[in-house]
Amino acid sequence: MTYCIGIRLDAGLVFLSDSRTNAGMDQISTFRKMMVYERPGDRFMTLLSAGNLSISQSVRELLQVERIEGPAGEPPITIWNARSMFDAVRVLSAAVRRVYEQDGHSLKRHGIDFNTSLIFGGQIGREPMRMFLIYSEGNFIEATRETPYFQIGESKYGKPVLDRLINPRTTLDQAAKCALVSMDSTLKSNLSVGLPLDLLVYRAGELRCDRMICIDEHNPYFEMVRGTWGQRLREVFDGMDNPRWDGGDSAHPLLASSARYDPLTKVVGPETRLAAG
Structure with a gap:
């Protein structure tokens, strides 16, 4: 299992991934889940992957050379000549489908699902930044102002803090801090996610990343984030x-009646009649 986060903001993009691959209690390895494709001044793209490691590695390898048909009279489209992130993600989708054609049926015969999920985001030329979530089938959706982040892998533990804090106007530093808190919550609750982490922050319009x-x-x-977050949560809780x-007397009474619902009915014997619903 793994955990990856991609955040698209007005100010730029934030990507964070762990590096643990778990194939059983005695087969825990470190494989990095982030790939960066960059031609400074022209294009910047980042790919995060989760799911079956062999599938993800095959997709990443193919992506560098995969091509799809371009407009009539023009050369095939690759991630290196695509004029938009939409065309680039179409190339990525084609790579996913090609790996399925090569390996999907063989995996199925051995009882293994074709399981991969990807986050792909970046900027090409003067086009606005875009970020996509790609599914195992090769179809994809795009991040919007209403949904400015994507998660893949073990996402449930780190989702609440992102929902509460991230919006398009969040600064890059705040988003990076929030992503690290989200990752820490996941590390705390799930042993299948582990260090080291890869963190990348891209500033809009730069077409390169340092x-x-x-x-x-x-x-x-990160030690400070982990310690402070846990301590402050306990302080707020207390x-x-x-x-x-x-x-x-209480400023916030618990024993307040509900205008819509009755209290739970106890079953005290076979004669107790339970109301429907």
Whole structure:
């Protein structure tokens, strides 16, 4: 299992991935899930992958040479000559389908699902930044202002903090911090996600990236994030009122009747009749 996050903001893009691959309790390895494709001044693209490692590696290898048919009279489209991120993600989708054609039926005969999911984002020329989530079937959706981030892999533990804090106007530094908190929540709750992490921050319009870091267990900033987040959560939790069951005075009474729902009915014997619904 793995966990990857891609965030698209007005100011740029943030990508974060772990590096753990788990094929059983005694087969835990480190494989990096982030790939960067860059031609400075022309295009910048980042790919995050989750799912079956062999499928993901095959897709990444093919992506560098995959081509799709271009307009009449023009050469085939690759990620290196695509004029838009939409065309580039079409090339990626074609690579996913090609790997399925090569390996999908063989995997199925051995009881293995064709399982991969990808986040692909970047900027080409003067086109606005775009980011896509690609499924195993090769189809994809695009991030919007209403949904400015994607997750793949073990996403449930790190989703709440992203939902509460991320919006298109979030700064890049705030988004990077939020992504690291989201990753820490996942690391805390799931052993199949692990260090080191790859963090990349891309500033809109630069068409190159110099903000990339590999984070291990000794990284001072990530140690601070992990310690501070846990401590502040406990402080906030301790600062909340405990529920009161005695009906005493409280600014936030728990024993408040609901205008819509009745309390739960106890079953005290075979004669108890349960209301439908």
